Amino acid sequence: MKDSRILSAFQELSPGAAERARALAAKRARLARELVxxxxxxxxxxxxxxxxxxxxxxxxxxxxxxxxxxxxxxxxxxxxxxxxxxxxxxxxxxxxxxxxxxxxxxxxxxxxxxxxxxxxxxxxxxxxxxxxxxxxxxxxxxxxxxxxxxxxxxxxxxxxxxTPAGTTAQLAELQARIRPHFLFNTLNSAIALVRAEPAKAESLLEDLSELFRHALADSQKEVPLAQELELAKHYLTIEQVRFGDRLKVEWAVDERASGAKLPPLILQPLVENAVKHGVEPSPEGAVVRISTQRRGSVVVIKVTNTVPAGTGKPGHGLALNNVRQRLTLLHDVQGRFQSALVDGVFQVRLEIPV
Structure with missing residues (x-):
């Protein structure tokens, strides 16, 4: 799969943002000693x-x-x-x-x-x-x-x-950028809805605002699974306006799993991949399914999408590698990452300790 991480149209940091970034770096330096x-x-x-x-x-x-x-x-x-x-x-x-x-x-x-x-x-x-x-x-x-x-x-x-430069740079890149074509498509959808369905346009812009709020927020070491799921819902709601009935979303959320800790914005590239490689190439659309389940001291997260036959080219797997590496950095051998394409269904499976 190709790298479908959220890329950004915003390349400049304001003086205030730069100051916050320096303060955050200093805080990480103080915390690094405790992690030794x-x-x-x-x-x-x-x-x-x-x-x-x-x-x-x-x-x-x-x-x-x-x-x-x-x-x-x-x-x-x-x-x-x-x-x-x-x-x-x-x-x-x-x-x-x-x-x-x-x-x-x-x-x-x-x-x-x-x-x-x-x-x-x-x-x-x-x-x-x-x-x-x-x-x-x-x-x-x-x-x-x-x-x-x-x-x-x-x-x-x-x-x-x-907690250092390599990991922080990866996370900063993911958080600091929004894919330009996704942004433009969303704004075009909102413009088209302004006159015909103003309430729907307002809801669409609110979802976009919430997505940006999380994507551009200061990075944290870990966030609860519930927050990641909420962000994925905002993203899929936006894409639902664009694709309509072609995007079919199924949720199977176990509330007992909501407290599991994940690196921030780790589900977002997986959901984007599901839309990009499942829905976009298919005239009939695709089914994207997100499920969570707690099994004892482990939470299992699955992101699944159907893949149209004979469309698209295999990507480089950059987004998947990014997710795998960040999961390993947070949970080491206790966190597991698997992905497979079987019978026209692509599934990513994460196992997180509680």
């Missing part, structure tokens, strides 16, 4: 455990003369490393807000100190079980501190990937 020790997420825990286990596998090769000696050494080291890394993750997760208030240098020192403490804990576990004699307390503390510093570096990189 966001070690409570499943993806962070999984990667940390796998990294430490990989270190253990390699370390066990030293001094191992055969496979049995290597397995034995690896089992002993795992008995110390696994409890240690889990303790470090629990401590950093519990103390993330307190650590976030420290200067950056203090956060690195605190992370290393907690790593040394975790290393001593792991060593103590082996001593208690009678597997180490004598106990290498100093080596354990140093190893724990070194691994912890590496984990802190990974968390710092992750925090920078979530």
């Amino acid at each position: 020790y966001d070690a409570c997420q499943v993806g962070v825990v999984l990667r940390a455990v796998l990294f430490v286990q990989a270190v253990v596998v390699v370390a066990a090769l030293f001094g191992a003369n055969n496979w049995w000696a290597w397995l034995t050494q690896m089992a002993v080291l795992t008995g110390a490393a696994l409890p240690a890394v889990l303790l470090w993750l629990v401590l950093t997760c519990a103390l993330k807000r307190a650590l976030g208030r420290l200067p950056m240098a203090g956060q690195w020192v605190a992370g290393g100190a907690l790593g040394a403490l975790a290393g001593l804990y792991g060593c103590g576990m082996l001593v208690w079980m009678g597997l180490l004699d004598p106990a290498p307390w100093l080596a354990s503390a140093a190893s724990g501190a070194l691994v912890a510093v590496i984990l802190v570096a990974a968390l710092v990189w992750r925090a920078k990937a979530r």
